[in-house]
Amino acid sequence: xxxxxxxHAITAPSLKSAASDPTHAGILSFMRRxxxxxxxxxxxxxxGIPFDxxxxxxxxxxxxxxxxxxxxxxxxxxxxxxxxxxxxxxMAVIDAGDxxxxxxxxxxxxATIAREAARILKSVPYLLTLGGDHFVTLPLLRAHAAxxxxxxxxxxxxxxxTWPDAEGRIDHGSFVGRAVREGLIxxxxxxxxxxxxxxxxxxxxxxxxxxxxxxxxxxxxxDDILAHTQGxxxxxxxxxxxxxxxxxxxxxxxxxxxxxxxxxxxxLRKLAPLDIRxxxxxxxxxxxxxxxxxxxxxxxxxxxxxxxxxxxxxxGR
Numbered sequence: 001x002x003x004x005x006x007x008h009a010i011t012a013p014s015l016k017s018a019a020s021d022p023t024h025a026g027i028l029s030f031m032r033r034x035x036x037x038x039x040x041x042x043x044x045x046x047x048g049i050p051f052d053x054x055x056x057x058x059x060x061x062x063x064x065x066x067x068x069x070x071x072x073x074x075x076x077x078x079x080x081x082x083x084x085x086x087x088x089x090x091m092a093v094i095d096a097g098d099x100x101x102x103x104x105x106x107x108x109x110x111a112t113i114a115r116e117a118a119r120i121l122k123s124v125p126y127l128l129t130l131g132g133d134h135f136v137t138l139p140l141l142r143a144h145a146a147x148x149x150x151x152x153x154x155x156x157x158x159x160x161x162t163w164p165d166a167e168g169r170i171d172h173g174s175f176v177g178r179a180v181r182e183g184l185i186x187x188x189x190x191x192x193x194x195x196x197x198x199x200x201x202x203x204x205x206x207x208x209x210x211x212x213x214x215x216x217x218x219x220x221x222x223d224d225i226l227a228h229t230q231g232x233x234x235x236x237x238x239x240x241x242x243x244x245x246x247x248x249x250x251x252x253x254x255x256x257x258x259x260x261x262x263x264x265x266x267x268l269r270k271l272a273p274l275d276i277r278x279x280x281x282x283x284x285x286x287x288x289x290x291x292x293x294x295x296x297x298x299x300x301x302x303x304x305x306x307x308x309x310x311x312x313x314x315x316g317r
Contacts, residue, residue: 008032015092018077028069029095036094039123043091046128048098053106054135054172057253060285065130067286071295083307091310110139117143131282138175144278145184152189152232156242158255160199189232194242196255210257222270236279250289261297268304279305
C-alpha cells in the first residue's frame with residue numbers, strides 16, 4: 001500500500017501525476033484528475049454543464065456530468081486502451097468542476113456557458129465538456145468560434161438538431177441551425193453521423209444516416225469524415241443517443257437502429273488526423289439506465305477524446 005494514494009483529485013502533487021485510487025473509492029473527478037479552478041499549467045480542462053431545461057422529451061441530463069465522472073473511475077492508471085499510453089504523462093489535465101447555472105433564470109444560461117467557456121479558453125487550449133442536453137453545444141460553439149473562427153462540426157447523433165426556432169428560444173433540437181445562421185460552423189465542411197430522424201432542413205451539412213452507417217466499416221466512416229472536413233479546424237460533439245438504446249438506454253430521446261459502442265469508438269480512434277479544437281459528450285440521463293451502461297459508454301467516449309488530444313500533443317501535429 002505504500003505506493004497507493006487516495007482522493008487523488010485533491011491530493012495530486014502535479015497535473016501530470018498518476019492516480020492509484022481504488023476504482024471503488026475516492027473523490028470522483030473525471031479520471032481522477034485534479035479538481036481545480038486554477039487553470040495555470042493545464043493543457044486540457046474537463047468541466048461539466050448540468051443543464052437539461054432544453055429537452056423536448058425525457059429530462060435528466062443535468063445528472064450526466066456526475067454519472068460520467070463516476071463511471072470514469074474504472075480507468076485506473078494503466079496505459080489506456082487503445083492508445084497504449086498514460087494519457088497524462090505528457091498532458092496536464094484539470095477537472096474544473098461544473099458550470100454554475102441559475103435554474104430559475106434559463107434565459108441567462110447561454111450567455112453564462114459561453115462566458116465561462118471563453119474564460120477557460122483564454123488560459124487553456126482545449127476544453128472537453130460533459131453535458132447536459134445538446135443545447136449546451138451552441139454556447140460552447142460561440143466560445144470556440146470566437147477563438148478559432150468558423151469550425152467544421154463533426155456530430156455523432158440520432159437527430160439533425162436543425163429544427164426551426166425563434167430567436168432566443170432554448171431548444172436542444174435546433175442548435176445546429178442556429179450555429180449555421182450565426183456563422184459558428186462551416187456547413188460545407190460539417191458532417192452528421194448516425195442520423196435516424198428527419199428534419200425540415202439540412203443546411204447543406206453532409207449526413208450519414210443510420211442505415212448507411214450500419215453498412216459502412218469504421219474505416220470508411222472515418223475516411224468520409226476526414227475527407228469532408230478537408231483539414232479544417234473542427235469541433236467534435238457526441239450525443240450519446242447516436243448509440244442504439246441497447247448501448248445507451250439512459251438518454252432523453254432514444255432512437256432504435258443506432259451505432260454500437262464498439263463501432264463508435266473504432267471510428268473515433270481513426271480520427272487522429274482531425275484537427276479537433278474542442279469536444280463534448282452530451283445527453284446522458286442516468287435515471288433511465290441501470291448498471292451505468294450509458295455513463296460507461298460516455299466516459300469511454302470522453303477518454304477517447306483525451307486520448308486523441310494526448311497523441312496530437314505527443315506527435316506535434
